[in-house]
Amino acid sequence: MRISRSTVFATALGMAVAAGFMTQAVADEFPSKDVQYVIPFGPGGESDISARLQQKYFEEITGEQLVIQYMPGGGGAVAWSQLSDMPADGHAIMGSNMPHIILKPMDKDVGFATEGIKNFYYFHYSPDAIIVRNDSPFETLDDLIQAADDAPGTVTFSGSGTYSANDVAHTRFQQLADVTTTYIPFKGTGAAVTALLGGQVQAEWGYTTVAANHQDKLRMLAVAAEERHPMFPDVPTFKELGYDMVGGAYRGMAVPEGTPVEIQQRLSDIFQQINQNPAFQQKMQDLGFVLIDVPLEEMPEFMAEQRRVYEETARELGLID
Template sequence: MTLTRRAALGVAAASLAAPAVRAQTARFPERPVELVVGFAAGGGTDITIRTFARFLEPRLGGPVVVINRPGAGGEVMMASVARARPDGHTLGVVTMPGLLTIPIERTAQFRLEDFAAVALIATDPNAMTVHAQSPYRTVQELIEAARREPDRLNFASSGIGSDDHLQLVLLQQAAGIRMTHVTYPGSAQVRSALLGRQVDVVGMNVGEIMGAPENMRMLVQAGPARSRFAPQVPTFRELGLPIEMASDRGVVAPAATPPAVLARLREAFGAAAQDPEFARALEAQFTEVRYIPGEAWGEQLRALRESYRALWERAPWRER
């Protein structure tokens, strides 16, 4: 077989590139790997990833640091990671569904195609919670109050298009009610607003509430079934409301990350996420491991994006 000059040059280039790729992978990581969180410290995502970092470090063989870069419901972080040098040392900690919903609701500084999925590692269902001294003891009472006086009740979340917010969007659509949506930089600030009686009801995750339930009353949870951490609290579906929403927490890398480095990351993340000690550590935080490897999670993200686009067509959540 005779090679053309162009083909021969291609073979030569590939031969030269292969040792460089292998050398790059062998050296990785060359410096601390940064896990960048798009919310303020102290929230569920922040706590989960700081725990995970302890299990990831020995698998990567180098230091792992967590950095908080809050703003615009996670967009500030995701935009910075999308623009980061694609060498595997800067990774984004994403909380679903913001990765998908932000580019749907506005002209965003990033798109799903700007990232390569590394792994989904944990999940925590949403819930609606009031102050312990609130007059509302059930979600049905809350709905009735919102029907009587539209927009009077204040609902707090960690951002427009966040999982906390979208459960409100779905409830308003299903029950025909309206509340006033108020945003905060993260779950810690949402909690403070509720405990300070500045808002009537908040969207937080089950794990975030159960970790510090003092002076809080969880009315309903948004998982497909009752969480084992809050078995006394009904789900929306039990009450006849077709609502499911959770904070799925995973990690992405810049899209141009070299395949060998991405494979190394995925291997390390898989080993750490499936460590029984990690599962026990999350259990102590009232959170469940949900490991999906990178390629499979990437396919799931693309399918989910279509479902959120359909929701946007029915109920544009920036208006709700």
């Protein structure tokens, strides 16, 4: 029997439409079981804190559990290098952090490429901030800048590692303020705070979340946000002081390559709904976070802009020519 070309085309089209309906039906029923949420760091950090706050609302929306697991190592690289091996059905997601996922692959082979991290939602950031002890002689940002001008390199900062948001902020600030200071990388925010509290450094490149957790011992001189943080109405933004700095440690979520776009959209919608919950928003604000809303459809433009910004810093750090 001879089958016409039109019959073959109609059959193929029908199969494609049917597959599309099946995929959408699966997405409409998603999730059908608990969702594994891998944090690419150890417990207790800001990624972990926000994930635990999301758990309650995820269950209220979906009826399923958001199960948190940890995969620390290499500043997140160990986990991101294994993302592609996870099931691509939406029931396995992973925390996605910037600038880490952009800067780390520029430095060396870390087992993953930025393009391989399929982000479906970015939901908050911890704004960079210059933090000092309450007894610091630096009352204002101008005080610190004057000290750096008078003796280049003698003003010391702690920060959470190399090629981190803190490192990026330090590099950018030196450019904008035309000063030279000394940045000392520590293994994580906690160690950087300890160094500041212990007097090993004069200041810290930290975050609003650090100031929120240590209000009795530390204070901020300036914050890299578009507007003053509600918790710290007396702390000016860098922009107010004449320095075009907005940024920090951005956090979102990603899935393995091959995860159907309908499932990615459903995940994006779920976490966007969580982000819009007033109770959740208040809890995040009280911890010093700043919420953002970057759903799946806006992700390409968002990532392109972030890459552009971080590539400028990468040139200053010597990662690229």
